[in-house]
Amino acid sequence: MDTTLTFEYVWMPLAFFVIFFIFSIFRILREYERGVIFFLGRFQKVKGPGLIIVIPLIQQMVRVDLRTIVMDVPTQDVISRDNVSVKVNAVVYFKVVDPEKSIIQVEDFLEATSQLSQTTLRSVLGQHELDDMLAERDQLNADIQSILDKQTDAWGIKVSNVEIKHVDLDESMIRAIAQQAEAERTRRAKVIHALGENEASEQLLSAATTLAKQPQALQLRYLQTLTEIAGDKSNTVIFPVPMDFMQGLKHLLDNNAAK
Incomplete structure:
Protein backbone atom coordinates (compact mmCIF):
# COMPACT_ATOMS: atom_id res chain seq x y z
CA MET A 1 0.00 0.00 0.00
CA ASP A 2 2.82 2.38 0.86
CA THR A 3 4.60 1.51 -2.37
CA THR A 4 1.50 2.30 -4.40
CA LEU A 5 1.05 5.64 -2.68
CA THR A 6 4.73 6.44 -3.23
CA PHE A 7 4.39 5.74 -6.97
CA GLU A 8 1.26 7.82 -7.28
CA TYR A 9 2.56 10.86 -5.42
CA VAL A 10 6.20 10.79 -6.57
CA TRP A 11 6.70 8.86 -9.73
CA MET A 12 3.52 9.90 -11.55
CA PRO A 13 4.27 13.67 -11.42
CA LEU A 14 7.85 12.92 -12.33
CA ALA A 15 6.71 10.88 -15.33
CA PHE A 16 4.38 13.68 -16.47
CA PHE A 17 7.23 16.18 -16.11
CA VAL A 18 9.56 14.00 -18.19
CA ILE A 19 6.93 13.57 -20.90
CA PHE A 20 6.20 17.33 -20.93
CA PHE A 21 9.94 18.08 -21.09
CA ILE A 22 10.41 15.72 -24.04
CA PHE A 23 7.55 17.28 -26.00
CA SER A 24 8.54 20.84 -25.12
CA ILE A 25 11.95 20.55 -26.74
CA PHE A 26 10.36 20.15 -30.16
CA ARG A 27 9.27 23.29 -32.04
CA ILE A 28 7.73 23.59 -35.48
CA LEU A 29 8.54 26.58 -37.66
CA ARG A 30 6.54 27.35 -40.80
CA GLU A 31 8.17 27.90 -44.18
CA TYR A 32 8.17 31.70 -43.74
CA GLU A 33 9.46 31.60 -40.13
CA ARG A 34 12.94 31.40 -38.66
CA GLY A 35 14.02 30.86 -35.07
CA VAL A 36 16.87 32.88 -33.58
CA ILE A 37 18.43 30.61 -30.92
CA PHE A 38 20.21 31.93 -27.82
CA PHE A 39 22.31 29.58 -25.70
CA LEU A 40 22.51 30.87 -22.13
CA GLY A 41 21.86 34.38 -23.42
CA ARG A 42 24.41 34.28 -26.23
CA PHE A 43 23.47 34.04 -29.90
CA GLN A 44 23.98 30.53 -31.21
CA LYS A 45 22.35 30.11 -34.64
CA VAL A 46 19.29 30.63 -36.80
CA LYS A 47 17.12 27.55 -37.25
CA GLY A 48 14.17 26.61 -39.42
CA PRO A 49 11.94 26.00 -41.12
CA GLY A 50 10.51 22.63 -40.04
CA LEU A 51 11.00 20.66 -36.85
CA ILE A 52 13.75 21.96 -34.55
CA ILE A 53 14.94 21.15 -31.04
CA VAL A 54 15.15 23.80 -28.32
CA ILE A 55 16.36 22.73 -24.88
CA PRO A 56 14.26 24.48 -22.23
CA LEU A 57 15.99 26.68 -19.62
CA ILE A 58 19.23 26.51 -21.59
CA GLN A 59 18.15 27.70 -24.99
CA GLN A 60 15.65 30.43 -25.90
CA MET A 61 14.09 30.98 -29.30
CA VAL A 62 12.70 34.15 -30.89
CA ARG A 63 10.44 33.70 -33.90
CA VAL A 64 10.97 35.98 -36.90
CA ASP A 65 8.50 36.32 -39.79
CA LEU A 66 10.18 36.62 -43.21
CA ARG A 67 7.06 37.63 -45.16
CA THR A 68 6.70 41.09 -46.67
CA ARG A 175 -8.51 77.26 -55.29
CA ALA A 176 -5.12 78.88 -55.88
CA ILE A 177 -3.96 75.88 -57.94
CA ALA A 178 -7.20 76.02 -59.96
CA GLN A 179 -6.65 79.72 -60.67
CA GLN A 180 -3.08 79.01 -61.67
CA ALA A 181 -4.20 76.28 -64.07
CA GLU A 182 -6.84 78.58 -65.55
CA ALA A 183 -4.29 81.36 -66.03
CA GLU A 184 -1.94 78.89 -67.71
CA ARG A 185 -4.66 77.80 -70.15
CA THR A 186 -5.47 81.46 -70.92
CA ARG A 187 -1.80 82.16 -71.58
CA ARG A 188 -1.56 79.23 -73.97
CA ALA A 189 -4.71 80.37 -75.82
CA LYS A 190 -3.27 83.85 -76.28
CA VAL A 191 0.03 82.47 -77.52
CA ILE A 192 -1.73 80.20 -80.01
CA HIS A 193 -3.89 83.13 -81.21
CA ALA A 194 -0.78 85.32 -81.64
CA LEU A 195 0.96 82.57 -83.60
CA GLY A 196 -2.09 82.28 -85.85
CA GLU A 197 -2.10 86.04 -86.48
CA ASN A 198 1.59 85.91 -87.32
CA GLU A 199 1.12 83.11 -89.83
CA ALA A 200 -1.91 84.88 -91.35
CA SER A 201 0.05 88.12 -91.76
CA GLU A 202 2.83 86.23 -93.51
CA GLN A 203 0.33 84.68 -95.93
CA LEU A 204 -1.32 88.07 -96.55
CA LEU A 205 2.06 89.62 -97.26
CA SER A 206 2.82 86.86 -99.75
CA ALA A 207 -0.59 87.37 -101.43
CA ALA A 208 -0.13 91.15 -101.58
CA THR A 209 3.28 90.73 -103.17
CA THR A 210 1.82 88.45 -105.83
CA LEU A 211 -1.09 90.80 -106.56
CA ALA A 212 1.23 93.79 -106.78
CA LYS A 213 3.12 92.16 -109.63
CA GLN A 214 -0.07 91.79 -111.72
CA PRO A 215 -2.56 94.71 -111.42
CA GLN A 216 -5.10 92.71 -113.45
CA ALA A 217 -5.11 90.07 -110.76
CA LEU A 218 -6.07 92.70 -108.20
CA GLN A 219 -9.00 93.79 -110.37
CA LEU A 220 -10.15 90.20 -110.74
CA ARG A 221 -9.97 89.84 -106.98
CA TYR A 222 -12.21 92.87 -106.53
CA LEU A 223 -14.71 91.42 -108.98
CA GLN A 224 -14.69 88.09 -107.18
CA THR A 225 -15.34 89.80 -103.87
CA LEU A 226 -18.22 91.75 -105.39
CA THR A 227 -19.71 88.51 -106.67
CA GLU A 228 -19.49 86.94 -103.21
CA ILE A 229 -21.25 89.80 -101.42
CA ALA A 230 -23.87 90.32 -104.13
CA GLY A 231 -25.85 87.36 -102.90
CA ASP A 232 -26.47 88.96 -99.51
CA LYS A 233 -29.45 91.29 -100.09
CA SER A 234 -30.34 91.83 -96.45
CA ASN A 235 -27.66 94.46 -95.85
CA THR A 236 -26.27 97.42 -97.71
CA VAL A 237 -22.59 96.93 -98.33
CA ILE A 238 -20.29 99.83 -99.16
CA PHE A 239 -17.34 98.44 -101.02
CA PRO A 240 -14.40 100.84 -101.56
CA VAL A 241 -13.01 100.71 -105.06
CA PRO A 242 -9.78 102.49 -106.03
CA MET A 243 -9.90 105.06 -108.84
CA ASP A 244 -7.42 103.12 -110.91
CA PHE A 245 -9.83 100.23 -110.91
CA MET A 246 -12.74 102.45 -111.99
CA GLN A 247 -10.69 103.96 -114.79
CA GLY A 248 -9.62 100.56 -115.99
CA LEU A 249 -13.21 99.32 -115.85
CA LYS A 250 -14.40 102.40 -117.82
CA HIS A 251 -11.70 101.83 -120.40
CA LEU A 252 -12.78 98.19 -120.71
CA LEU A 253 -16.42 99.17 -121.21
CA ASP A 254 -15.49 101.82 -123.79
CA ASN A 255 -13.56 99.25 -125.78
CA ASN A 256 -16.50 96.86 -125.71
CA ALA A 257 -18.86 99.64 -126.85
CA ALA A 258 -16.56 100.61 -129.73
CA LYS A 259 -16.60 97.07 -130.98
Missing part, protein backbone atom coordinates in the same frame (compact mmCIF):
# COMPACT_ATOMS: atom_id res chain seq x y z
CA ILE A 69 5.21 43.52 -44.18
CA VAL A 70 2.91 46.30 -45.33
CA MET A 71 3.24 49.29 -43.01
CA ASP A 72 0.95 52.30 -43.20
CA VAL A 73 2.85 55.51 -42.45
CA PRO A 74 0.58 57.88 -40.46
CA THR A 75 -0.33 61.24 -41.95
CA GLN A 76 2.54 63.70 -41.62
CA ASP A 77 2.42 67.50 -41.65
CA VAL A 78 4.97 68.61 -44.25
CA ILE A 79 6.05 72.13 -45.22
CA SER A 80 7.33 72.16 -48.79
CA ARG A 81 10.29 74.19 -50.01
CA ASP A 82 7.91 76.89 -51.31
CA ASN A 83 6.33 77.15 -47.80
CA VAL A 84 3.10 75.27 -48.51
CA SER A 85 1.67 73.17 -45.66
CA VAL A 86 0.35 69.76 -46.76
CA LYS A 87 -0.64 66.49 -45.12
CA VAL A 88 0.99 63.39 -46.62
CA ASN A 89 0.70 59.70 -45.84
CA ALA A 90 2.38 56.71 -47.44
CA VAL A 91 2.77 52.94 -47.32
CA VAL A 92 6.07 51.04 -46.94
CA TYR A 93 6.74 47.46 -48.08
CA PHE A 94 9.64 45.67 -46.38
CA LYS A 95 10.73 42.28 -45.09
CA VAL A 96 13.37 40.73 -42.85
CA VAL A 97 16.28 39.25 -44.79
CA ASP A 98 18.65 38.68 -41.84
CA PRO A 99 16.83 37.37 -38.73
CA GLU A 100 19.96 37.62 -36.60
CA LYS A 101 20.40 41.38 -37.16
CA SER A 102 16.68 42.11 -36.85
CA ILE A 103 16.67 40.71 -33.30
CA ILE A 104 20.13 41.64 -32.02
CA GLN A 105 20.84 45.01 -33.65
CA VAL A 106 17.50 46.71 -32.87
CA GLU A 107 15.04 46.34 -30.01
CA ASP A 108 11.85 46.42 -32.11
CA PHE A 109 12.46 46.51 -35.86
CA LEU A 110 8.78 47.19 -36.62
CA GLU A 111 8.63 50.31 -34.46
CA ALA A 112 12.08 51.43 -35.60
CA THR A 113 11.15 51.12 -39.27
CA SER A 114 7.87 52.97 -38.67
CA GLN A 115 9.55 55.91 -36.94
CA LEU A 116 12.31 56.07 -39.55
CA SER A 117 9.71 56.06 -42.34
CA GLN A 118 7.87 59.01 -40.80
CA THR A 119 10.98 61.16 -40.36
CA THR A 120 12.31 60.28 -43.82
CA LEU A 121 8.97 61.13 -45.43
CA ARG A 122 8.97 64.60 -43.83
CA SER A 123 12.62 65.20 -44.61
CA VAL A 124 12.50 64.23 -48.29
CA LEU A 125 9.23 65.98 -49.13
CA GLY A 126 10.33 69.11 -47.30
CA GLN A 127 13.14 69.52 -49.83
CA HIS A 128 10.75 69.71 -52.80
CA GLU A 129 8.14 72.17 -53.98
CA LEU A 130 4.43 71.42 -54.07
CA ASP A 131 4.42 70.94 -57.84
CA ASP A 132 7.06 68.22 -57.48
CA MET A 133 4.97 66.40 -54.85
CA LEU A 134 2.00 66.35 -57.20
CA ALA A 135 3.76 65.64 -60.51
CA GLU A 136 6.86 63.60 -59.62
CA ARG A 137 5.65 61.01 -57.15
CA ASP A 138 7.57 58.17 -58.77
CA GLN A 139 10.87 59.96 -58.25
CA LEU A 140 9.97 60.88 -54.66
CA ASN A 141 8.97 57.27 -53.94
CA ALA A 142 12.31 56.06 -55.28
CA ASP A 143 14.25 58.62 -53.18
CA ILE A 144 12.44 57.66 -49.96
CA GLN A 145 12.84 53.94 -50.68
CA SER A 146 16.57 54.35 -51.31
CA ILE A 147 17.13 56.23 -48.04
CA LEU A 148 15.09 53.78 -45.97
CA ASP A 149 16.76 50.74 -47.53
CA LYS A 150 20.20 52.16 -46.77
CA GLN A 151 19.33 52.99 -43.15
CA THR A 152 17.60 49.67 -42.37
CA ASP A 153 20.29 47.50 -43.93
CA ALA A 154 22.09 47.36 -40.56
CA TRP A 155 18.90 45.90 -39.05
CA GLY A 156 18.67 43.08 -41.58
CA ILE A 157 15.66 44.64 -43.32
CA LYS A 158 15.07 45.15 -47.02
CA VAL A 159 12.71 47.96 -48.05
CA SER A 160 11.30 46.92 -51.41
CA ASN A 161 8.89 49.74 -52.17
CA VAL A 162 7.45 53.03 -50.90
CA GLU A 163 4.26 54.62 -52.23
CA ILE A 164 2.91 58.07 -51.37
CA LYS A 165 -0.86 57.60 -51.08
CA HIS A 166 -2.39 61.03 -50.47
CA VAL A 167 -1.29 64.66 -50.56
CA ASP A 168 -4.04 66.67 -48.86
CA LEU A 169 -4.22 70.42 -49.44
CA ASP A 170 -6.23 73.21 -47.82
CA GLU A 171 -9.26 74.54 -49.69
CA SER A 172 -7.54 77.88 -50.24
CA MET A 173 -4.56 76.16 -51.82
CA ILE A 174 -6.83 74.07 -54.06
Whole structure:
Protein backbone atom coordinates (compact mmCIF):
# COMPACT_ATOMS: atom_id res chain seq x y z
CA MET A 1 0.00 0.00 0.00
CA ASP A 2 2.82 2.38 0.86
CA THR A 3 4.60 1.51 -2.37
CA THR A 4 1.50 2.30 -4.40
CA LEU A 5 1.05 5.64 -2.68
CA THR A 6 4.73 6.44 -3.23
CA PHE A 7 4.39 5.74 -6.97
CA GLU A 8 1.26 7.82 -7.28
CA TYR A 9 2.56 10.86 -5.42
CA VAL A 10 6.20 10.79 -6.57
CA TRP A 11 6.70 8.86 -9.73
CA MET A 12 3.52 9.90 -11.55
CA PRO A 13 4.27 13.67 -11.42
CA LEU A 14 7.85 12.92 -12.33
CA ALA A 15 6.71 10.88 -15.33
CA PHE A 16 4.38 13.68 -16.47
CA PHE A 17 7.23 16.18 -16.11
CA VAL A 18 9.56 14.00 -18.19
CA ILE A 19 6.93 13.57 -20.90
CA PHE A 20 6.20 17.33 -20.93
CA PHE A 21 9.94 18.08 -21.09
CA ILE A 22 10.41 15.72 -24.04
CA PHE A 23 7.55 17.28 -26.00
CA SER A 24 8.54 20.84 -25.12
CA ILE A 25 11.95 20.55 -26.74
CA PHE A 26 10.36 20.15 -30.16
CA ARG A 27 9.27 23.29 -32.04
CA ILE A 28 7.73 23.59 -35.48
CA LEU A 29 8.54 26.58 -37.66
CA ARG A 30 6.54 27.35 -40.80
CA GLU A 31 8.17 27.90 -44.18
CA TYR A 32 8.17 31.70 -43.74
CA GLU A 33 9.46 31.60 -40.13
CA ARG A 34 12.94 31.40 -38.66
CA GLY A 35 14.02 30.86 -35.07
CA VAL A 36 16.87 32.88 -33.58
CA ILE A 37 18.43 30.61 -30.92
CA PHE A 38 20.21 31.93 -27.82
CA PHE A 39 22.31 29.58 -25.70
CA LEU A 40 22.51 30.87 -22.13
CA GLY A 41 21.86 34.38 -23.42
CA ARG A 42 24.41 34.28 -26.23
CA PHE A 43 23.47 34.04 -29.90
CA GLN A 44 23.98 30.53 -31.21
CA LYS A 45 22.35 30.11 -34.64
CA VAL A 46 19.29 30.63 -36.80
CA LYS A 47 17.12 27.55 -37.25
CA GLY A 48 14.17 26.61 -39.42
CA PRO A 49 11.94 26.00 -41.12
CA GLY A 50 10.51 22.63 -40.04
CA LEU A 51 11.00 20.66 -36.85
CA ILE A 52 13.75 21.96 -34.55
CA ILE A 53 14.94 21.15 -31.04
CA VAL A 54 15.15 23.80 -28.32
CA ILE A 55 16.36 22.73 -24.88
CA PRO A 56 14.26 24.48 -22.23
CA LEU A 57 15.99 26.68 -19.62
CA ILE A 58 19.23 26.51 -21.59
CA GLN A 59 18.15 27.70 -24.99
CA GLN A 60 15.65 30.43 -25.90
CA MET A 61 14.09 30.98 -29.30
CA VAL A 62 12.70 34.15 -30.89
CA ARG A 63 10.44 33.70 -33.90
CA VAL A 64 10.97 35.98 -36.90
CA ASP A 65 8.50 36.32 -39.79
CA LEU A 66 10.18 36.62 -43.21
CA ARG A 67 7.06 37.63 -45.16
CA THR A 68 6.70 41.09 -46.67
CA ILE A 69 5.21 43.52 -44.18
CA VAL A 70 2.91 46.30 -45.33
CA MET A 71 3.24 49.29 -43.01
CA ASP A 72 0.95 52.30 -43.20
CA VAL A 73 2.85 55.51 -42.45
CA PRO A 74 0.58 57.88 -40.46
CA THR A 75 -0.33 61.24 -41.95
CA GLN A 76 2.54 63.70 -41.62
CA ASP A 77 2.42 67.50 -41.65
CA VAL A 78 4.97 68.61 -44.25
CA ILE A 79 6.05 72.13 -45.22
CA SER A 80 7.33 72.16 -48.79
CA ARG A 81 10.29 74.19 -50.01
CA ASP A 82 7.91 76.89 -51.31
CA ASN A 83 6.33 77.15 -47.80
CA VAL A 84 3.10 75.27 -48.51
CA SER A 85 1.67 73.17 -45.66
CA VAL A 86 0.35 69.76 -46.76
CA LYS A 87 -0.64 66.49 -45.12
CA VAL A 88 0.99 63.39 -46.62
CA ASN A 89 0.70 59.70 -45.84
CA ALA A 90 2.38 56.71 -47.44
CA VAL A 91 2.77 52.94 -47.32
CA VAL A 92 6.07 51.04 -46.94
CA TYR A 93 6.74 47.46 -48.08
CA PHE A 94 9.64 45.67 -46.38
CA LYS A 95 10.73 42.28 -45.09
CA VAL A 96 13.37 40.73 -42.85
CA VAL A 97 16.28 39.25 -44.79
CA ASP A 98 18.65 38.68 -41.84
CA PRO A 99 16.83 37.37 -38.73
CA GLU A 100 19.96 37.62 -36.60
CA LYS A 101 20.40 41.38 -37.16
CA SER A 102 16.68 42.11 -36.85
CA ILE A 103 16.67 40.71 -33.30
CA ILE A 104 20.13 41.64 -32.02
CA GLN A 105 20.84 45.01 -33.65
CA VAL A 106 17.50 46.71 -32.87
CA GLU A 107 15.04 46.34 -30.01
CA ASP A 108 11.85 46.42 -32.11
CA PHE A 109 12.46 46.51 -35.86
CA LEU A 110 8.78 47.19 -36.62
CA GLU A 111 8.63 50.31 -34.46
CA ALA A 112 12.08 51.43 -35.60
CA THR A 113 11.15 51.12 -39.27
CA SER A 114 7.87 52.97 -38.67
CA GLN A 115 9.55 55.91 -36.94
CA LEU A 116 12.31 56.07 -39.55
CA SER A 117 9.71 56.06 -42.34
CA GLN A 118 7.87 59.01 -40.80
CA THR A 119 10.98 61.16 -40.36
CA THR A 120 12.31 60.28 -43.82
CA LEU A 121 8.97 61.13 -45.43
CA ARG A 122 8.97 64.60 -43.83
CA SER A 123 12.62 65.20 -44.61
CA VAL A 124 12.50 64.23 -48.29
CA LEU A 125 9.23 65.98 -49.13
CA GLY A 126 10.33 69.11 -47.30
CA GLN A 127 13.14 69.52 -49.83
CA HIS A 128 10.75 69.71 -52.80
CA GLU A 129 8.14 72.17 -53.98
CA LEU A 130 4.43 71.42 -54.07
CA ASP A 131 4.42 70.94 -57.84
CA ASP A 132 7.06 68.22 -57.48
CA MET A 133 4.97 66.40 -54.85
CA LEU A 134 2.00 66.35 -57.20
CA ALA A 135 3.76 65.64 -60.51
CA GLU A 136 6.86 63.60 -59.62
CA ARG A 137 5.65 61.01 -57.15
CA ASP A 138 7.57 58.17 -58.77
CA GLN A 139 10.87 59.96 -58.25
CA LEU A 140 9.97 60.88 -54.66
CA ASN A 141 8.97 57.27 -53.94
CA ALA A 142 12.31 56.06 -55.28
CA ASP A 143 14.25 58.62 -53.18
CA ILE A 144 12.44 57.66 -49.96
CA GLN A 145 12.84 53.94 -50.68
CA SER A 146 16.57 54.35 -51.31
CA ILE A 147 17.13 56.23 -48.04
CA LEU A 148 15.09 53.78 -45.97
CA ASP A 149 16.76 50.74 -47.53
CA LYS A 150 20.20 52.16 -46.77
CA GLN A 151 19.33 52.99 -43.15
CA THR A 152 17.60 49.67 -42.37
CA ASP A 153 20.29 47.50 -43.93
CA ALA A 154 22.09 47.36 -40.56
CA TRP A 155 18.90 45.90 -39.05
CA GLY A 156 18.67 43.08 -41.58
CA ILE A 157 15.66 44.64 -43.32
CA LYS A 158 15.07 45.15 -47.02
CA VAL A 159 12.71 47.96 -48.05
CA SER A 160 11.30 46.92 -51.41
CA ASN A 161 8.89 49.74 -52.17
CA VAL A 162 7.45 53.03 -50.90
CA GLU A 163 4.26 54.62 -52.23
CA ILE A 164 2.91 58.07 -51.37
CA LYS A 165 -0.86 57.60 -51.08
CA HIS A 166 -2.39 61.03 -50.47
CA VAL A 167 -1.29 64.66 -50.56
CA ASP A 168 -4.04 66.67 -48.86
CA LEU A 169 -4.22 70.42 -49.44
CA ASP A 170 -6.23 73.21 -47.82
CA GLU A 171 -9.26 74.54 -49.69
CA SER A 172 -7.54 77.88 -50.24
CA MET A 173 -4.56 76.16 -51.82
CA ILE A 174 -6.83 74.07 -54.06
CA ARG A 175 -8.51 77.26 -55.29
CA ALA A 176 -5.12 78.88 -55.88
CA ILE A 177 -3.96 75.88 -57.94
CA ALA A 178 -7.20 76.02 -59.96
CA GLN A 179 -6.65 79.72 -60.67
CA GLN A 180 -3.08 79.01 -61.67
CA ALA A 181 -4.20 76.28 -64.07
CA GLU A 182 -6.84 78.58 -65.55
CA ALA A 183 -4.29 81.36 -66.03
CA GLU A 184 -1.94 78.89 -67.71
CA ARG A 185 -4.66 77.80 -70.15
CA THR A 186 -5.47 81.46 -70.92
CA ARG A 187 -1.80 82.16 -71.58
CA ARG A 188 -1.56 79.23 -73.97
CA ALA A 189 -4.71 80.37 -75.82
CA LYS A 190 -3.27 83.85 -76.28
CA VAL A 191 0.03 82.47 -77.52
CA ILE A 192 -1.73 80.20 -80.01
CA HIS A 193 -3.89 83.13 -81.21
CA ALA A 194 -0.78 85.32 -81.64
CA LEU A 195 0.96 82.57 -83.60
CA GLY A 196 -2.09 82.28 -85.85
CA GLU A 197 -2.10 86.04 -86.48
CA ASN A 198 1.59 85.91 -87.32
CA GLU A 199 1.12 83.11 -89.83
CA ALA A 200 -1.91 84.88 -91.35
CA SER A 201 0.05 88.12 -91.76
CA GLU A 202 2.83 86.23 -93.51
CA GLN A 203 0.33 84.68 -95.93
CA LEU A 204 -1.32 88.07 -96.55
CA LEU A 205 2.06 89.62 -97.26
CA SER A 206 2.82 86.86 -99.75
CA ALA A 207 -0.59 87.37 -101.43
CA ALA A 208 -0.13 91.15 -101.58
CA THR A 209 3.28 90.73 -103.17
CA THR A 210 1.82 88.45 -105.83
CA LEU A 211 -1.09 90.80 -106.56
CA ALA A 212 1.23 93.79 -106.78
CA LYS A 213 3.12 92.16 -109.63
CA GLN A 214 -0.07 91.79 -111.72
CA PRO A 215 -2.56 94.71 -111.42
CA GLN A 216 -5.10 92.71 -113.45
CA ALA A 217 -5.11 90.07 -110.76
CA LEU A 218 -6.07 92.70 -108.20
CA GLN A 219 -9.00 93.79 -110.37
CA LEU A 220 -10.15 90.20 -110.74
CA ARG A 221 -9.97 89.84 -106.98
CA TYR A 222 -12.21 92.87 -106.53
CA LEU A 223 -14.71 91.42 -108.98
CA GLN A 224 -14.69 88.09 -107.18
CA THR A 225 -15.34 89.80 -103.87
CA LEU A 226 -18.22 91.75 -105.39
CA THR A 227 -19.71 88.51 -106.67
CA GLU A 228 -19.49 86.94 -103.21
CA ILE A 229 -21.25 89.80 -101.42
CA ALA A 230 -23.87 90.32 -104.13
CA GLY A 231 -25.85 87.36 -102.90
CA ASP A 232 -26.47 88.96 -99.51
CA LYS A 233 -29.45 91.29 -100.09
CA SER A 234 -30.34 91.83 -96.45
CA ASN A 235 -27.66 94.46 -95.85
CA THR A 236 -26.27 97.42 -97.71
CA VAL A 237 -22.59 96.93 -98.33
CA ILE A 238 -20.29 99.83 -99.16
CA PHE A 239 -17.34 98.44 -101.02
CA PRO A 240 -14.40 100.84 -101.56
CA VAL A 241 -13.01 100.71 -105.06
CA PRO A 242 -9.78 102.49 -106.03
CA MET A 243 -9.90 105.06 -108.84
CA ASP A 244 -7.42 103.12 -110.91
CA PHE A 245 -9.83 100.23 -110.91
CA MET A 246 -12.74 102.45 -111.99
CA GLN A 247 -10.69 103.96 -114.79
CA GLY A 248 -9.62 100.56 -115.99
CA LEU A 249 -13.21 99.32 -115.85
CA LYS A 250 -14.40 102.40 -117.82
CA HIS A 251 -11.70 101.83 -120.40
CA LEU A 252 -12.78 98.19 -120.71
CA LEU A 253 -16.42 99.17 -121.21
CA ASP A 254 -15.49 101.82 -123.79
CA ASN A 255 -13.56 99.25 -125.78
CA ASN A 256 -16.50 96.86 -125.71
CA ALA A 257 -18.86 99.64 -126.85
CA ALA A 258 -16.56 100.61 -129.73
CA LYS A 259 -16.60 97.07 -130.98
